[in-house]
Amino acid sequence: MFRLILILVLLLVIYWAARSLWRDLKASSYHKKKPASSSAPPQVTDKLVKDPVCGVYCAKRSAYTAIWKGKVYYFCSEECRQKFLAEKESASSAG
Numbered sequence: 872m873f874r875l876i877l878i879l880v881l882l883l884v885i886y887w888a889a890r891s892l893w894r895d896l897k898a899s900s901y902h903k904k905k906p907a908s909s910s911a912p913p914q915v916t917d918k919l920v921k922d923p924v925c926g927v928y929c930a931k932r933s934a935y936t937a938i939w940k941g942k943v944y945y946f947c948s949e950e951c952r953q954k955f956l957a958e959k960e961s962a963s964s965a966g
């Protein structure tokens with residue numbers, strides 16, 4: 872008998888806790904105030920990189936890349952990239 876009362880009290884406590892939690896959730900959603908996110912937005916200013924072939928600055932995200940001797944190079948177009956690689960290759964084969 873005593874155990875039954877204990878279980879009932881426990882259930883009541885759980886119910887009360889759940890209800891107050893639910894109320895807290897509802898209250899927080901009621902105030903539709905978005906907290907200032909600490910993380911930066913995904914659309915940050917694109918970093919500009921210089922094309923070593925034609926000297927044009929282009930967005931890093933959309934730039935063509937080539938890796939030469941462990942270094943990354945950025946180009947405005949595939950054409951510039953090919954030109955750069957051909958130049959480097961001919962230079963390295965010559966000397």
Ligand SMILES: [Zn+2]
Pocket residue numbers: 922924925926927946947948951
């Ligand atoms: Zn270019």
